[in-house]
Amino acid sequence: TQLLEQSPQFLSIQEGENLTVYCNSSSVFSSLQWYRQEPGEGPVLLVTVVTGGEVKKLKRLTFQFGDARKDSSLHITAAQPGDTGLYLCAGAASGGSNYKLTFGKGTLLTVNP
Amino acid sequence: DTAVSQTPKYLVTQMGNDKSIKCEQNLGHDTMYWYKQDSKKFLKIMFSYNNKELIINETVPNRFSPKSPDKAHLNLHINSLELGDSAVYFCASSPTTDTQYFGPGTRLTVL
Numbered sequence: 303t304q305l306l307e308q309s310p311q312f313l314s315i316q317e318g319e320n321l322t323v324y325c326n327s328s329s330v331f332s333s334l335q336w337y338r339q340e341p342g343e344g345p346v347l348l349v350t351v352v353t354g355g356e357v358k359k360l361k362r363l364t365f366q367f368g369d370a371r372k373d374s375s376l377h378i379t380a381a382q383p384g385d386t387g388l389y390l391c392a393g394a395a396s397g398g399s400n401y402k403l404t405f406g407k408g409t410l411l412t413v414n415p
Numbered sequence: 416d417t418a419v420s421q422t423p424k425y426l427v428t429q430m431g432n433d434k435s436i437k438c439e440q441n442l443g444h445d446t447m448y449w450y451k452q453d454s455k456k457f458l459k460i461m462f463s464y465n466n467k468e469l470i471i472n473e474t475v476p477n478r479f480s481p482k483s484p485d486k487a488h489l490n491l492h493i494n495s496l497e498l499g500d501s502a503v504y505f506c507a508s509s510p511t512t513d514t515q516y517f518g519p520g521t522r523l524t525v526l
Contacts, residue, residue: 344507390458392515402460407455
């Protein structure tokens with residue numbers, strides 16, 4: 303069974319601060335995705351990283367896939383209240399089942415004005 | 416236009432009842448999923464169908480039975496509801512494993 307450990311579980315910061323969320327596993331993933339979920343809604347895909355060492359930027363969000371494709375990080379610069387939400391990482395199995403994502407337990411981010 | 420829709424949004428019922436949740440996607444995707452999100456926000460896959468064929472069946476009680484009448488629809492029927500079934504159930508669809516589009520969720524409360 304592939305497991306993804308996310309940390310921290312909760313994060314409460316002030317507007318303007320930077321933060322990093324981590325997603326770690328002992329398993330190799332063919333790709334890793336980050337989703338954001340707002341209250342009362344389903345998760346929405348932010349980014350997919352595929353290549354080991356890959357870095358993707360989405361405005362103030364920077365996503366990195368580890369060289370060994372076992373871990374990933376999400377860094378937010380100058381966080382804003384609109385960034386508040388549940389951030390979920392999800393790994394796609396490397397080989398084997400091609401249709402299954404394993405989700406981390408999520409990081410609940412609160413950005414206070 | 417709604418991509419993945421679920422009905423109902425909220426479902427409150429008594430223990431022992433049987434209930435169904437419906438899901439429809441208009442994205443033309445071949446693969447659909449049911450996930451359960453518990454009170455701690457952990458999202459766990461339950462079932463996946465590809466072109467109406469069951470391809471993932473995680474360790475889920477037999478009281479849960481998915482049905483896919485066509486590749487745009489995936490319904491979830493739950494028999495003999497228990498307190499522990501209370502959760503938010505999400506339907507999702509995907510063209511490949513790399514991008515999943517989630518519905519708005521159905522909050523099930525079993526009293």
